[in-house]
Amino acid sequence: MVPFLPRIERAIEAALAPLDAADAPPLLRKALRHAVFPGGARFRPRLCLAVAMACGDPDPDLADRAAVAVELLHCASLVHDDLPCFDDSPLRRGRPSVHAAFGEPLGVLAGDALIVQAFGVLASPAGGVGDRLPALIGIIARAAGAPHGIAAGQAWESEPHPNLSAYHKAKTAALFVAAVEAGACAAGHAHQPWRLLGECLGEAYQIGDDLRDAVSSEAVLGKPVGRDQALMRPSAVATHGVAGAIRHLRALIERASASIPDLPAAPTLRALIEAEASRFVPKELLQAA
Amino acid sequence: MVPFLPRIERAIEAALAPLDAADAPPLLRKALRHAVFPGGARFRPRLCLAVAMACGDPDPDLADRAAVAVELLHCASLVHDDLPCFDDSPLRRGRPSVHAAFGEPLGVLAGDALIVQAFGVLASPAGGVGDRLPALIGIIARAAGAPHGIAAGQAWESEPHPNLSAYHKAKTAALFVAAVEAGACAAGHAHQPWRLLGECLGEAYQIGDDLRDAVSSEAVLGKPVGRDQALMRPSAVATHGVAGAIRHLRALIERASASIPDLPAAPTLRALIEAEASRFVPKELLQAA
Numbered sequence: 001m002v003p004f005l006p007r008i009e010r011a012i013e014a015a016l017a018p019l020d021a022a023d024a025p026p027l028l029r030k031a032l033r034h035a036v037f038p039g040g041a042r043f044r045p046r047l048c049l050a051v052a053m054a055c056g057d058p059d060p061d062l063a064d065r066a067a068v069a070v071e072l073l074h075c076a077s078l079v080h081d082d083l084p085c086f087d088d089s090p091l092r093r094g095r096p097s098v099h100a101a102f103g104e105p106l107g108v109l110a111g112d113a114l115i116v117q118a119f120g121v122l123a124s125p126a127g128g129v130g131d132r133l134p135a136l137i138g139i140i141a142r143a144a145g146a147p148h149g150i151a152a153g154q155a156w157e158s159e160p161h162p163n164l165s166a167y168h169k170a171k172t173a174a175l176f177v178a179a180v181e182a183g184a185c186a187a188g189h190a191h192q193p194w195r196l197l198g199e200c201l202g203e204a205y206q207i208g209d210d211l212r213d214a215v216s217s218e219a220v221l222g223k224p225v226g227r228d229q230a231l232m233r234p235s236a237v238a239t240h241g242v243a244g245a246i247r248h249l250r251a252l253i254e255r256a257s258a259s260i261p262d263l264p265a266a267p268t269l270r271a272l273i274e275a276e277a278s279r280f281v282p283k284e285l286l287q288a289a
Numbered sequence: 290m291v292p293f294l295p296r297i298e299r300a301i302e303a304a305l306a307p308l309d310a311a312d313a314p315p316l317l318r319k320a321l322r323h324a325v326f327p328g329g330a331r332f333r334p335r336l337c338l339a340v341a342m343a344c345g346d347p348d349p350d351l352a353d354r355a356a357v358a359v360e361l362l363h364c365a366s367l368v369h370d371d372l373p374c375f376d377d378s379p380l381r382r383g384r385p386s387v388h389a390a391f392g393e394p395l396g397v398l399a400g401d402a403l404i405v406q407a408f409g410v411l412a413s414p415a416g417g418v419g420d421r422l423p424a425l426i427g428i429i430a431r432a433a434g435a436p437h438g439i440a441a442g443q444a445w446e447s448e449p450h451p452n453l454s455a456y457h458k459a460k461t462a463a464l465f466v467a468a469v470e471a472g473a474c475a476a477g478h479a480h481q482p483w484r485l486l487g488e489c490l491g492e493a494y495q496i497g498d499d500l501r502d503a504v505s506s507e508a509v510l511g512k513p514v515g516r517d518q519a520l521m522r523p524s525a526v527a528t529h530g531v532a533g534a535i536r537h538l539r540a541l542i543e544r545a546s547a548s549i550p551d552l553p554a555a556p557t558l559r560a561l562i563e564a565e566a567s568r569f570v571p572k573e574l575l576q577a578a
Contacts, residue, residue, distance in 0.1 A: 023455050024436030028444035032435060080401065085393035104374035105447050108397065109440045112369065112404060116434030119408040123426030133422050137412030145405030146321060147313030151398045155317035158394050166312050 004049045008042050011064035012071060015121040019113070031102040031110040035075045040093055043276070044179040045071040047201070051183030051194060054260075054269040058187055062132065066182035069118040069140050074175055076114035077150045083107050086154065091223045115144060135185050143178030150174060172209070173202025193261045200256035201277060207249040208280030210235040211242065216282050246281055253277040293338045297331050300353035301360060304410040308402070320391040320399040324364045329382055332565070333468040334360040336490070340472030340483060343549075343558040347476055351421065355471035358407040358429050363464055365403035366439045372396050375443065380512045404433060424474050432467030439463060461498070462491025482550045489545035490566060496538040497569030499524040500531065505571050535570055542566040 016036060020029055045067035052063035082089040082097035083104065090100045099107030122136055146152045153171025156162040177198030181191035213226065214237040236245040257274055260266050305325060309318055334356035341352035371378040371386035372393065379389045388396030411425055435441045442460025445451040466487030470480035502515065503526040525534040546563055549555050 019435040021436035023452060025441055025444040025448050025451075025455075027447055028435055028441060080397055083397065085397060103447060106444060108369055108372065108374060109444045109447075111401070112433075113435040113438075113440040115401060115404050116430050116438065116440065119426055120430030120434060123423040123430065133426075134412040137408055137422075137426065141405050141409030141412065144401075145409060146308040146317055146402040147310035149402075149405065151402040151405065152314055152317060155314040155395060155398045158316055158392060158398075159314050162314075163312060166314075
């Protein structure tokens with residue numbers, strides 16, 4: 001899915017450009033760019049575009065905007081997760097986190113503004129959206145808010161008796177579901193048949209994250225490691241052990257691949273997703289696995 | 290505009306109901322309700338419905354959803370403004386603020402989820418929205434985010450040299466503009482002719498807020514007073530004095546009233562708005578004024 005990267009970076013740049021008004025507060029502008037550029041793997045928006053392509057990509061502008069919405073929500077969730085009242089993380093992607101660089105108020109506000117712009121970019125007057133906008137807004141809102149989106153997922157960490165399945169589905173998988181559903185929807189296809197693909201990839205990604213947190217280093221990841229254990233958070237590694245977690249991850253990728261709806265482009269998408277998802281297992285563990 | 294209140298409370302209740310899923314994190318559910326019920330004056334959604342009514346209210350369901358979106362954004366902004374890194378306010382509407390009652394993480398997340406649901410409610414599949422949804426989403430996004438919405442307004446407080454005019458327009462007036470524009474848009478009217486009404490009412494409301502902060506008491510307001518002076522924030526009272534601020538407020542209400550587009554229902558709307566806006570001046574000052 002790497003070929004989509006230039007397309008995604010251009011689309012994100014276009015979505016942030018309106019936020020750069022001359023009379024906007026300068027530090028917020030800088031904080032917003034710091035939160036979004038340079039990005040990570042951009043896995044979720046690439047997944048969104050890969051699904052849109054598999055569905056024929058009849059409206060590339062709308063697919064771009066759906067992919068950007070997903071990525072802006074992801075960036076917003078990282079900025080808020082890093083805040084002192086959550087992970088209190090000074091680092092993200094090898095650089096200071098937004099609140100470490102700009103202060104806690106701008107961390108809160110940059111996250112808020114990115115959530116808003118995820119919706120704003122969908123409604124951009126640049127392209128016609130026909131009757132797909134309500135469904136797209138619904139897909140993005142479900143992934144971001146309550147009761148089953150990112151905010152709900154993070155909120156499980158404040159519960160005395162968290163529902164672990166609901167926690168992982170909401171905190172991580174919801175946005176993968178949104179990525180595949182939004183890709184299909186932007187291309188004029190029904191989004192429901194894509195849900196299982198998003199759920200399996202989201203769960204597999206979460207296990208990869210747990211593995212990296214357990215065995216990788218801050219120098220490699222660009223953010224603190226060992227946080228799950230330090231914060232006593234549920235983790236696939238704690239539950240299944242490293243080898244068991246890797247087996248579970250691989251089974252999920254197979255299930256994800258098998259779930260792809262029967263389209264002419266399905267084999268291409270399947271190959272792309274398998275190649276990409278194989279990288280969920282940290283390099284350090286490839287020999288052990 | 291008081292007669293709209295039952296209609297608004299019902300619409301807000303309907304918009305929050307989907308967030309009450311059985312497998313949602315219970316404390317976030319409680320925090321969301323705490324943030325929204327019981328409400329304050331619900332001035333912004335009443336304004337939204339009053340404008341929709343003046344435009345004939347051909348689609349009451351969509352007008353309700355526009356009014357709810359505006360109110361949820363308002364509630365979200367209060368929850369985030371009260372956080373320790375901003376106003377650090379333990380009280381809101383005479384009760385503990387959300388973070389005081391539920392902890393800082395749920396304060397951040399409740400605000401996030403309310404922002405998301407402001408958009409989610411607009412895209413509810415309950416009603417047809419025709420071609421008005423992109424404009425409505427744009428109106429709400431402009432009021433909430435960067436460069437000129439609530440998040441930008443709050444961000445000016447982190448600037449060493451704030452642009453005071455941009456600060457007030459973004460922090461307060463932007464949501465009044467959204468309320469009137471969304472009311473007109475939901476009723477199928479062009480929203481641009483309503484902008485000045487929102488700007489004038491927003492500025493007048495801000496002056497009323499500054500007056501209350503300067504002369505009222507915590508017992509009357511249900512939140513701490515004297516915060517502008519304590520936090521050295523710009524205030525109309527500091528700039529113009531109490532009597533000057535009241536004069537300026539009244540001139541703005543006249544200008545707001547005169548700006549109402551020429552519709553058959555304009556006189557009714559004008560009377561409603563003048564009656565409501567006259568209450569912006571704190572009771573304690575009515576004799577002095």
